[in-house]
Each structure stands twice: as structure tokens, then as C-alpha cells.
Amino acid sequence: MTATTLRSAAAQYCTFWAGGLCFGIAVEGVQEVLRYQSMTPVRRAPAAVHGLINLRGQIVTALDLRCLLGLPARDDSALPMNVIVRSRGEVVSLLVDDIGDVIDTAGLDLEPAPSNLPSTVQEVVTGVLSFPETILLVLDADRAVDVTTVPDPSGGTP
Template identity: 70%
Template sequence: MTAPTLGVAEQYCTFWVDDLYFGVAVAEVQEVLRHQPMTPVPRANEAVRGLINLRGQIVTAVDLRVRLGLPPRPEGALPMNVIVRSRGEVVSLLVDDIGDVIDPRDQGSLELEPAPSNMPADVQDVVLGVRPLPDAILLVLDADRAVDVSAVPDTSGGNP
């Protein structure tokens, strides 16, 4: 059996951000958590919502809604945390809701396809490709690019 190539993971941890259905390779996911209290980071990029204390480990929380240029989360809706390993660090991706762990091959999706050209540029920037499923399109997230907030214009002037 050969090892899967980049972006052709066998299983994905799935989640929603706005109405977009994402998956990140299970091998890149450390854990999934409910909303956690955050400590704001003064002058940080707007996409960095704060720091989470994860059993003594300090983890940066990146809001995917901000990172992808999507509208703010509805008032009172608390984000969930998908804790991923990226470039030797542990980072929390703040998402709207958590899905299941899926194997797209079990659902007839055999290959990763390129992201459609009409997809917003902010989303294309963080997606390795798409996996068509019987009832949805899975956007396969590149965790390394998703946590890179240097490409996100900061319109807030930095968090207070």
C-alpha cells in the first residue's frame, strides 16, 4: 500500500464555516473542542481572536470567518475549535460547527479536483482542492495556509 500524496488524505475531519463545508486531513488534527475562553492579543491581526490555554499549552486561535473574508458569526453564536498542527505549532481554527470524520472514497469520491475558478479568492487561497460527495462538495483545507494570517488585510487596526 502506498502512502497518500498531499491533499489526498484517506480521512477528513469535517466542519462548517458559514455555509462552506470543509475537511482537513485527520493526520493534521490534534483534537476538536467546544468553545474555549480566549485571552485577546493586543495589536494582533484581526483574524487572530486570541490565545487559548489548552491544558497548559498556549494555542493561537484563528477565526476562519475573518481569515476567509466571510461575514461575522451571528450574535451569540460561539465558535468551535479544530486544533491542528501546522509548521511545528499547534493552532486552533475557529469554526461554526463540527461535522464527522469521513472517508470520501466510501462515498464515491476518488480524486481531489481543483477548486472552481469562481470560488472567492480568499477561499481558493486556503483550499487544496475539492472532493465531490453525493450530497455536498467538500473543500479540502490546507491547514498551513489557513493559519497564515499574514495574507489577511487587517481592517481593525489591531485588536485592542
């Protein structure tokens, strides 16, 4: 193991896509994945907060991962999927483009994030895992859901 590689902390990752990038969160941090859920808008919330969903009686904030990472907006005709994650004792929904598989990464080394990624993505990625068909960006859910660091040029949802 070299100074630039780290042993992958998790053995399995739940994978998903946002803005053409493949992300993964350790399965221990994912509660469930769901198809699109209707949302209640939150007035004056940051742009990344798309609304609240009712998850079997629990109110969950839905955050658009594309917006959080400064990626181009999703086409209005494409409905997002929900990755329900646990972060800092809370349950949060990350709105993503598509859900992938749960993949086993046992024995793979976590490499540093490439410098050509947008800085907003680099800030929330703990490293990458290389596969023949894609590069998996390992997402730190705690950093990703931090809406206080997201620039909000729109001034929030009216």
C-alpha cells in the same frame, strides 16, 4: 485519471463548517476538536487572532477561519467550535461554526477548486471532493493559518 483530477492524498478528513462552506483537513493534521473555550484577548493582534486558549497547559492561538477567509462575521450569539490543527510545528486553533464527521474518501479524486469560490478561499483550498449532499473543500492548514496574508482593515484588536 485526467489532467484536471488528482488522487486524494488523504483517506480520511475531519470536516467542519464556516460561513456556510464545508471544509476538511486530513485527520493526520488535526489534533482534536473542542467546544468553545474561553480566550484571553491579544492586544494589537490582527483581527483574525481572537485570542489565546489554554489547552491543558499549552498556550494556543485561536484564529477565526471566517475572518482568515474574508467570509462574513459570525453572529455574536453563536459560539465557535475549535479545530486544533498542527501547522509548521505549531498547534493552532481554527474557530469554526460547526464540526462535521470524519469521512472516508478512499478512491475519490481531488478536483480543482471551482472558480466561483472567493479568491481568499481558493488560495487555501487544495481541491474539492464531491459528495451527494455537499462539496468538501480540502483545506491546506499551513496556508489557512497564515495571518500575514489577511487584509486587516480594522488595524487589529485594540
